[in-house]
Amino acid sequence: MAPIVETRDLFKFFETGGARTPVLRGVSFALEEGEFLCVMGPSGSGKTSLLHLLSGLDEPSGGAVLLQGRDLAGMSEHERTLARRRTIGYVFQFFNLLPNLDVMENLGLPLAIQGRRPEQHRAELEGLLDRLGLADRKGHFPHQLSGGEMQRVSIARALAGGQPVLLCDEPTGNLSQKAGLDVMRTLRELCDEDGRSVLLVTHNPRDATFADRVLFLVDGELPAEPVLRGPGLPVEDVHEALAALNI
Numbered sequence: 157m158a159p160i161v162e163t164r165d166l167f168k169f170f171e172t173g174g175a176r177t178p179v180l181r182g183v184s185f186a187l188e189e190g191e192f193l194c195v196m197g198p199s200g201s202g203k204t205s206l207l208h209l210l211s212g213l214d215e216p217s218g219g220a221v222l223l224q225g226r227d228l229a230g231m232s233e234h235e236r237t238l239a240r241r242r243t244i245g246y247v248f249q250f251f252n253l254l255p256n257l258d259v260m261e262n263l264g265l266p267l268a269i270q271g272r273r274p275e276q277h278r279a280e281l282e283g284l285l286d287r288l289g290l291a292d293r294k295g296h297f298p299h300q301l302s303g304g305e306m307q308r309v310s311i312a313r314a315l316a317g318g319q320p321v322l323l324c325d326e327p328t329g330n331l332s333q334k335a336g337l338d339v340m341r342t343l344r345e346l347c348d349e350d351g352r353s354v355l356l357v358t359h360n361p362r363d364a365t366f367a368d369r370v371l372f373l374v375d376g377e378l379p380a381e382p383v384l385r386g387p388g389l390p391v392e393d394v395h396e397a398l399a400a401l402n403i
């Protein structure tokens with residue numbers, strides 16, 4: 157079966173003040189269905205840029221992105237948008253919840269964007285909130301939630317449209333140690349029990365230990381070695397790999 161997400165020789169340049177800065181320089185990898193893949197890299201290594209290219213928040217300068225074996229470049233703009241909306245849920249580092257909508261309304265957004273009616277999926281959305289330990293937070297507004305709760309709402313929102321892939325950008329970066337651990341356990345469970353595929357980008361070694369496979373992004377390239385395999389990877393192995401790569 158084709159990987160659920162794949163990149164081939166992906167390039168991204170940014171033009172700033174007449175200079176062309178390469179951020180991604182030939183990145184190729186595959187996320188298999190049901191896999192939990194972690195891409196680690198230092199600040200500025202291109203992690204967020206990579207997720208933006210996969211989710212359609214930005215367009216590549218070269219190379220290909222394939223979703224479920226289909227090259228996005230071969231699609232019309234409209235097909236590309238639909239393919240991304242159906243396939244990808246995005247968990248942002250800073251949650252990106254809409255402040256004037258309560259938890260249920262935030263959760264309904266991906267459905268509304270897909271042209272579906274959130275009211276008709278209430279039971280499903282409530283099930284998701286239960287699942288994420290947010291059953292009694294439905295009517296809360298984002299400012300009435302803790303950081304960990306906001307992040308769990310944003311995970312629920314990324315799942316709400318039924319997308320099989322979760323892209324997570326440093327999802328514990330703004331959480332306490334304990335809230336971060338809860339979020340990581342939730343992501344692991346979503347792979348193990350629901351068969352979702354997770355692509356996590358982070359510079360947090362602890363978070364990397366939850367993944368099935370850890371790749372390292374250095375200066376816009378994914379070095380072939382080392383590749384670490386988990387889950388349940390000792391955190392020392394991650395530290396060792398980072399030290400060996402000088403990051």
Ligand SMILES: Nc1ncnc2c1ncn2[C@@H]1O[C@H](COP(=O)(O)OP(=O)(O)OP(=O)(O)O)[C@@H](O)[C@H]1O
Pocket residue numbers: 170171172179197198199200201202203204205206359
């Ligand atoms: N829109 C943009 N225009 C110009 N340069 C950009 C733009 N977006 C990102 N960059 C540059 O690209 C590089 C990679 O940025 P990116 O946000 O992908 O890094 P990151 O690995 O996510 O870092 P962090 O861990 O700090 O979040 C940085 O040097 C950044 O300044």
Ligand SMILES: [Mg+2]
Pocket residue numbers: 203204205325
């Ligand atoms: Mg980033």
